[in-house]
Amino acid sequence: MSADASPFTELTGSARHAALAELAARGPLHRTTLFTGVPVWLVTGHDEVRALMADPTVVKPPAPAPHSDRLPAELDAAMNHNMLLRNPPDHTRLRKLVSAAFTRRRIDELAPRIRELTAELLDDLARAGAGGQPADLVSLFGYPLPMTVICELVGVPDDRRHAFRQWSGVLINGTVHPAEEYIAAASAMVQCIRELVEEKRAAPADDLLSGLVLAQDGDDRLTDDEITSTIVLLLTAGHETTVSLLTIGVHTLLTHPRQLGLLRSQPERIADAVEEILRFDGPGQAPVPAITAEPVEVAGVTIPAGEVIVPALLAANRDPRRYAEPDEFDITRSGSPHVAFGHGIHHCLGAPLARLEARIALEALLARFPRLRLARPDEEPARPPGLLLNTIPALPVLID
Known part of the structure; x- marks a missing residue:
């Protein structure tokens, strides 16, 4: 146990992992203060993280939203009545209703569309990178693929998707944005979702939002606030984490040429490669x-009652007590599962979709561009500060 500065403001991947590794080397539990000024217990051990995330006495707090002291009550209710922020029995009820609409069948049926979108975006990337010009993998591929997929899945029209991207970028890292900016983004997103809900009620379609509007268990249905809160969750966490998975995945492969060569020669290892990316440098901090x-x-x-617990997923996934050579990226690794998608009752409901998108997108990208490489191989991309996401905002690549 030690008192240390927060590692979540380190601005590169290596610095972030180094800070977490330094803490973890001293033990699995640390008393520290977040960059927000909140004192917390930071947990870096893999077994300890899993145990705490499955412990029914470790619960979600009643008001975890950023700027909750400034957030109007009506807006708070419309954003924060989702299963991620609830405990049993409310969590159990919400997850059951949402799962009825967010089915594995609905996800699996997206595979052909994901392949189609991937091919279109790779064409865009090829045009942007023609003649040896650097092309930004994030804006041209890493972002538009999951954003389009989640918007089509939910039922968000084309003309509203750009705005959703801007709003979700603020909401997912609300603690690093001023209260006024956060509240403005939240208000705009909720208003837009409410309009879409009314449209789906009047004319249901084969999309997730219509499914949530119609979902029921006996006489139980989702309330309006629960529907808007669930859609806010899906449109923020549902695409931002996959953007990070794709972008960090490409960066990791391109900086580990032997593993990249192995994957190119044995593309059937793509599922294992995705799991190792999630463990080695996952999208969630x-x-x-x-x-x-x-x-x-x-x-x-x-730890006394009423204390804040922060499981450090990046550290847990490199715990040397759990993984042999944890700082080595190895797509042939087998053994203990990672906690990149969480654990316990709050395990990410969208994990199958993220895995599906990553497998399809990375396999197609590597097949299409055999000479894909970093445009700035000597520069490590900066990563924004924040508590939840581990992300790379831009990644220039060369394709020919």
């Missing part, structure tokens, strides 16, 4: 923080 409802013992330390 931490889940939404939780609090202890009762005293909890972790690594021989009793």
Whole structure:
């Protein structure tokens, strides 16, 4: 246990991982203060993270939203009545209703469309990178693919998608944005979702939003606030994490040429490669923080009730007590599962969709561009500060 500065403001991947590794080397539990000024218990051990995320006495706090002291009550209700921010029995009820609409069948049926979109975006990337010009993988490929997929899945029309991207970029990292900017983005997104809900009620379609409007368990249905909150969650976490997975995945492969060569020669390893990317440098730094409802013992330390718990997913996925050579990227790795998508009752419902998109997109990208490489191989991309996301905003590549 130690008192250290937050590692979440480190601006490169290597610095971020190094800061977490330095903490983890001292033990699996640390008393620290976030960049927001909140004192927390940061958990870096893999087994400890899994245990806490499955512990029913470690719960989501009643008001976890950024700028909650400034957020109007009506807006707070419309954004924060989703299953990620609830505990049983409310969580159980919400997850059951949302799962009824967000089915595995609906996800699997997206595969042909994901392949079609991938091919179109690779054409755009080829045009942008023609003649040896650097092309930004994020804006041309990493962002538009998952954004289009989640918007089509939910039922968001083309003319509203750009605005959703802008709003979600603010909401996903709300703590680093001024309250006024956060509230403005939240208000605009909620208003737009409410308009879409009314449209789906009047004319249901074969999309997820219509499914949520119609979802029921006996007489139980989702309330309007639960529908808007669920869509906010899906449109932010549902695409931002996949953008990060694709972008970081490409960066990781291009900076590990032996592993890239192995994958090119054995493309059937793509699923294993995606899992190793998730473990090695996953898109999530931490889940939404939780609090202890009762005293909890972790690594021989009793954490009192009412304390904030932050599981450090990046550190847990490189815990040397769990993984051999944890800092090595190895697509042939087998053994312990990672916690990139969380664990327990809050395990990410969209994990199958993220995995499907990553497998299709990365396999097609590598097949289309056999000479794909970083445009600035000597520069490590900066990563924005924040608690939840581990992301690369821009990644210039060369394709010929």
